Amino acid sequence: MQSIFYDRARDVNHAIELAREPGAKFIGGGTNLLDLYKSGIEKPVRLVDVSRLALSRIEALPDGGLRIGAMATNTAVATSPLVRQRYRVLSEALLNGATTQLRNMATVGGNLLQRTRCYYFTDPAFSHCNKRDPGSGCDALDGHQRIHAILGASEHCIATHPSDMAVALAALDAVVLLQGPDGERQVPLVDFHRLPEDHPEIDTVIRPGELITAVELPPMPFARNSHYLKVRDRASYAFALVSVAAAVDLEHGSIRDVRIALGGVAHKPWRAAEAETLLRGQAVSSELLARAGEAAVNGARPYPGNAFKVQLAQRAVVRALQTVIRKSGGQP
Template sequence: MHSLFYDRARDIDDALALIAQPGARFIGGGTNLLDLYKSGVDIPERIVDITRLPLAAIAALPDGGLSIGALASNTAAANHPEVRMRYPMLAEALLAGASAQLRNMATVGGNLMQRTRCFYFVDAAFPRCNKRVPGSGCGAKDGINRQHAILGASDACIAVNPSDMAVALAALDATVVVKSKEDERRIPIDDFHRLPGDEPQRDTTLEPGELIVAVELPPSPFAANSHYLKLRDRASYAFALVSVAAALELDEGVAKTVRIVLGGVAHKPWRAREAEAQLTGKPLSDDALNAAAAAALAGARGYGYNDFKIELAQRAIVRALRTAGERA
């Protein structure tokens, strides 16, 4: 039987001291870590319970933005009046994820840290997974890869990031605030998650001993004119085949500012900058929308079972932008 030590952090300093011990993991809602522990994928020596830390507040920032504490539940964040009014795309993304029971337990910080649901990673019976056992190979590349990446993948890994929330945060230019024993740093959301490269076992740019304390959203001229579209095999409790976070600032029908971020297609939320540039300065005509969607998927590559995702993503971009345009 595996011995597992449990500590409850009294405050942030105590949490940072406890996490420095070998084999320690933070635990908030536990909706992902406990699954991985039970399946033998991630076996910590010690868990550090941070649920009593004062990190659940959602509050306005002096610059007009919004701070969401790392321990705010997904339900609390999705239903907060300021989120629903000023950042509706984020509320839509949060409510599209998992079930109501899981949203009640899951935290904003934990959502950012959740690991891929690639079959070859979450089932320890599969011997080949570079993310779980570096150097063992990628079983998905020539296996059942319907759910897998079409953008940003590498020979080492074609898994996708499962978060809905992170896709919306990427479109909103969010910042992740983290603390360590030495200092506090602020990580732009686009730099928080990694592409797999040769180290797919590293999901984020967090350093050992760092704790997410908040996510900050800047004031935005386009956040209210947005839409989160999630396409999946069933209407509830399923991860995205493709998702799109789209936001627009329009000036007399012409796109002045554009944000397009894809989910379910890469190891991290995929910011479609080529598509944004293609659409900026143009009206939302069918030709302009289709050209932007084509630009977003220009470098896409399927692996057999997931080839359909390329066309699906293009259609999803057009649909999400049309909905965002109607709101604008």
């Protein structure tokens, strides 16, 4: 039996010091890490408990933005009046993400660090998984591909990122605050998660010993006009086949500014920058929204088992935009 050590961190600096040991892992709510540990996917030698650190505050910033502590639970964020009023899409994404029981345990920092839910990664019976065992191959390439990526994948991995929260944060220009042995740094959420390329075993740009301390949202008044659309096989908290986080700044029937991010389509939350550029400054029309849907999946490389996702994503983008525009009093 493999030995495992447990330590409860007194403060952030203590947590970072404990995590210097190779194989150490931070644990907050444990809703993902413990599952992977029990199945033998994750094999930490030391668990550093950060759940009691004073990092759970949700507070307004002087510039009109918002800081969310890494230990804030998903429930606390989803129900926060500040989040619901200023960044509605984030609340909707979290409420669509998991059951109340899981939301009560799961933390913001842990949510960002979720590992993929690819069948071939989470089941040790499948021996070929480059994410679990680099260089072994990818059983998904010739397997059941329904939930897998159509954007940004590589021949080494076609898994998708499972988080709903992270998709909303990508659309909101969020920034991840990190503290580690080399000090503090900030990473834009859109750059925090990696595409698989030649190293699918590396999910994020986080460095050894670094701890997520908070997420900051910039002031974005039009994020009040936002929506999270999640398309899934069943309504009971399944992972997204395709999801869309959209926020629109509408003025006199024209789109002054817009944010769009997709989930369920790539190894990371996918910011639809091309679609945003196409929409800015344009008068709203059904034709324009359809073109934006096409632009959002430009460059898609589907497999036989998930080719349906291309059209599904296009339609989801259109529907999410329509929902926001109609709520804002615009057409169509």
